[in-house]
Amino acid sequence: MPFSPDHIAELNLLSQFESSSGQAGIKVHRQDAAPETVQAAERLFSKGLITRDDGGYLTPMGSEAVELAQKLQSILTT
DSSP states (O other): OOOOHHHHHHHHHHTTSOTTOTTOOEEOOTTTSOHHHHHHHHHHHHTTSEEETTEEEEOHHHHHHHHHHHHHHHHHHO
């Protein structure tokens, strides 16, 4: 099953979080961000991966998702 454009947008947004620190969040500025980024944040929030629909912090499940995404990216780029 190929990754959809929505999944790619979600992975790209997750990659902006610092996986090693639960204290570093991000903010998606709706007026400046690309529409796919805004929508990705909303989907990640609804899936329980981030704490706010405009970014915020990673939830425990979100931290795990970031770690897995980083591993996948590492595998694909070596």
